Every structure is written in C-alpha cells, then in structure tokens.
Amino acid sequence: MNSRIFLLSFSFITLTALTAFAPADHNFRSYKKRPAKKAYRLTKKTNPYYIVISKKDYELNVYDEEGWYATYPIVFGSKDLSDKMREGDRRTPNGSFKIVLKKIHNKWGPELLLDYPNDESYRRFKERKEKGLIPATAKIGDGIAIHATRPEEEWTVDNFYNWTDGCISLKYTEMKDLYSYITVGTNVTINP
Template sequence: MALVLTSVAISQPKVDKDEYYVVIKKSDFTLTVYNRNHVWVARYPVVFGSKDLGDKMIAGDRKTPEGTFHIVSKKVHSKWCRFLALDYPNAESYEKFNERKAHGVISPNASIGGGIGIHGTWPNEDFAVDNYQPWTEGCISTKNEYIIELYNLLPVGTKVIIEP
C-alpha cells in the first residue's frame, strides 16, 4: 500500500482595498502604512528621483507628484523587484497641471508624464535608499525586502497620499 501525500493550498484571506492606506512624506523620506483605524502599521525609508522634492510639474522633471492616488496594478518587475503602479496622472493631477499651464508656470507644450509607482531598487543596490540617493524618474523607491512586504500586504485600490 502506497502512501500518497497531497498538498493543500493555504490561501491568504483577501484584504479589502480600504484595510490600509499609505502616507509618503517626501521631506522625511518615509512611507508609512496605516490601518483603517489610522493606527501605524509599518514605516519604510524611501527615495525619489530628484534632490528637488517639489511637486511634479512636467514629464521628465524626475520629481514625484503630490496628492492622493491609488494602486492600480501590481507586478513582479525584472529590474526593480516589485512595482505598485499608481493612477498618476489622475483628475487632481490634471487640474494642477492645467492650472500651471494657464498661469504660465509651465510651457503650453509641456506634457504631464505618467508611469509613476512604488518599487524596489536595482539588484544589490539597496544602498541607494540607505544613502538617500535620488535615482528614479519620479517614482518612489524602497529596499527590495520592503517592497516585497508592501507588495504582499497592499491590494490594488489602496489609497496612497504623497505629501511634501
């Protein structure tokens, strides 16, 4: 008589998009996760694309946008470990962008950009986060071990607030 072993997949309970929210404080280089009761859950160091921590103005300026966004997709990334895509530009972003154009703050021919997300670092380059090196094109980057934790914790739809 043969012994047959079967494996049973143990699934994680589905987390509601409103279970957590994220606050990124550019001036503190932090990403903090809160639960729905506004209790601090985790905090991670992050870096951005420019030493100028001002709000994103136009495509290619390497600045990180400020405002309220949501995670719209998640994927394992060949370069940056994991990628949590944000819904930038959204209606709030377009409103600020168009207002800046109307007031001559930016060129009438400028474009708003896109492709902003939260991701890891290049393989073996977590030191960029330790050294607060700006290296992205405007995304938020953290250490690979941290982005894996965030990827596993935060569902699509999670609110992300980026503050100055």
Template sequence: MKLKWLFAGLIIFSVTGLAAFKTIERRVVKKNLFRTKPVGDVYVVVDKSDYELQVFDAEGWYATYPVVFGSKDLSDKLMEGDRRTPEGSFRIIYKKPHHKWHKMLMLDFPTQESWSKFKERKAKGLIPRNAKIGGGIAIHGTWPNDNLVVDDYTNWTNGCVSVKNEDLDELDELLPVGSRVIIKR
C-alpha cells in the same frame, strides 16, 4: 624605507580620498510590535520630506519603510521629464513584476487633481505650453542587491517612489489593488 613610502601614501590617500568616505546608516523598517497583520482597510502615506512610506490600517500606524524618489528637488511634479515625484492622493491600479526594479505597484497618476494642477500651472506660465503631464508613476524596488541607494538617500528614479526589494515584497503582500497612496511633502 618601506615605512617611509607607506606613510607618504597614507598622507596622500587621506588628503585625496579619505574625505570621500562617509558613514551610511542602515535605514530599517519600523513596525507596530503589537500586531502581526494589518486590520481592515490599509493605506499608505509617503512623506517626501522624511523619506518614509508609512502604512496605516483601521487601528492606526502599522509600519514605516525607508524610501527615495526622483529629483533631489522634493517639490510637486510639474511635468513629464522633471523627475519629481507627484503629490496628491492616488490608488494602486495594478501590480506587475519588473526586470530591473523587482516589482511595480502602479499608481493612477495622473488623477483629475493632477490634471487640474497641471492645467493651472500651464495657464500661469509656470510650465511650457507644449509640456506633457507624464505618467507611469509607481512604487517599485531597486536594482538587485542595491539597497545602498535607499540607505544613503540617493534620489534616482524618474519620479517614482523606490523602496528596498525585500520591503517591496512586504508591501506587495500588505497592499491590495485599490489601496490609497497619499504622497506629500
């Protein structure tokens, strides 16, 4: 009798719940194994289409880190509140600890290029006349012990670039204030 109920329960579970399970790959950091430290000036290229942040130095590629963003719509930020991650060339302007997301490497968004795109889009009627450009874009961590959001490509930020906290610790060491950050799709 118990076996019959167990079998019935498994059928119900498999029909209703098993389909919700998925395999999550552990997205890991890839590094140049021939160098222990970057050489010369270091800069970052964030590729939104590949969900990667790549670190380059004077000798070329140094490391790649998995990242996530704001909206699932990976197009360029249009205005404040759209949760999109801006595209363009930025600089890290300061670093600070954060009570929710570990640390923040603050970017100089909006730049002059950002303002030009914003004004052009407003003039073309692509965004409302009363829209604001926004700000506060950073590279930051996740909630404590929440690497799953990066591993399963969950875009959860308000437009920032999010990395695993241990990866952010490495990036904090590698990237001085003033480092260039290029964000592209």
C-alpha cells in the same frame, strides 16, 4: 600606495561623499513594523491599509484600522522634493492616488503602479500651463509607481540617493514585504 589601502581610502571617500547629501539625522535605515495583532482576510471589498508618503522625512507609512502599521525608508527621483510639474522633471507628484496595478518589473521586481495622472493632477497641470509656469508644449507624464531598488542597490535608500524618474523606491527586500500585503485599490497620499 598598495591597492588595499587605495581601495579602503576610495570606499571611505565615496561613502563620505554620498552621506554628505543625507539629512543630519542620517543612519542606515530599515523598516519598522507593528507586531501583528490579528490577521486580515483580504477580499476585493476589504482593504484595511492605506499609505502616507512623507517626502521631507523620506518615509512611506502604512496604516490600518488600528492606526500605524509599518514604516519603510524611501527615495525619489529628484533632490527637488516639490510637486511634479511635467514629464521629465524627475519629481514625485504630491496628492491623493490609488494603486491601480501590481506587477513584477523586469529590472526592479515588485511594483505598485499609481493612477497618476488623475483628475486633480490634470487640473493642476492645466492651471500651471495657463499661468505660464510650464511651457505650453509640456506633457504631464505618467508611469509613477512605488517600486524596489535593484537587489544590489539597496544602498541608494540608506544614502538618500534619489535615482528614479519620479517614482518612490524602497529597498528590494522591503518592497517584497510591502508588495505581499498591499492590494490594488489601496489609497496613497503623497505629502511634501
């Protein structure tokens, strides 16, 4: 078999295998944004945006005072999309959070750090320990963020490939857009 046919066959098989894990309505995904009607002048007191993440839909939606503003396709850490139980389970936590830090990460660029664990996260964690759902020695974990893929790995989002340690990941190019207008203090709700 010549190398060109082998490479094409291998590429097709790899793409077929990766898309087998995608939801039935899978297609190559990119973000949608409402045309701008008015420019916001952001101050520390004014933040018109809030974020709602839907795990089941693999979407991050941004809303403002006028309603829906933008939708970005995303991926997570684990195929198990249930609530984060403890450190190391690679799950993304459910609940209400705030963005507490914007920074540029050395591997995947733009990053919005969430205030996980917050008081509600600690309450659920303690309750689960008391019920014996997690080991008494388990730790809650931290460092959950909304961040980009590496520039050459945007395909992970197109193929619903959950690769993080529990964070929410957007395509590199689309995360640069989100990062440009989301501020520290923005509310983030993560739904199952």
